[in-house]
Amino acid sequence: MLRQLFFAHTRVLFRQRNLSLQQPSKNPAAVQARSYSSAPPKADLDKEIEHITDLATVARDEMDFAEESRNSVYYNDDKQAAHKAVDEMALAYKELLERLSAEDKKTIETRIGMRIKEIQSAYEIMTLNDLED
Numbered sequence: 001m002l003r004q005l006f007f008a009h010t011r012v013l014f015r016q017r018n019l020s021l022q023q024p025s026k027n028p029a030a031v032q033a034r035s036y037s038s039a040p041p042k043a044d045l046d047k048e049i050e051h052i053t054d055l056a057t058v059a060r061d062e063m064d065f066a067e068e069s070r071n072s073v074y075y076n077d078d079k080q081a082a083h084k085a086v087d088e089m090a091l092a093y094k095e096l097l098e099r100l101s102a103e104d105k106k107t108i109e110t111r112i113g114m115r116i117k118e119i120q121s122a123y124e125i126m127t128l129n130d131l132e133d
Helices: 002-017 028-036 042-068 075-099 102-132
Strands: none
Touching (some): 042 075, 042 102
16 A cells, blocks of 8 residues: 555656656747757757657656556556556657758667567557557
């Protein structure tokens, strides 16, 4: 019981802390500049990689929360949060790759591509485990 309360409290604090990571910029100039630029400058690219890495961390943590709450009343909500986090991470990664040159794509895939695929695969396995239960 104490463990479940601890994880529920930790989950709330973690989600509050990461809201700023998950909310897109409301600045139209930033969105417009991002939409029309073909390849971001090196500093912006590093910043976007860091953002995707943060999203990957959130997705992994949400999946861990879901696994820890398996067979409890929190599981469905935790699994939905994990699904949302994995989708958000995958979308950000895909959008970044679409804007990059072939050379930059290789660099990005080398730096974070394997981690993205690993998280997506782990989520699929978690979903398959639900079907077996």
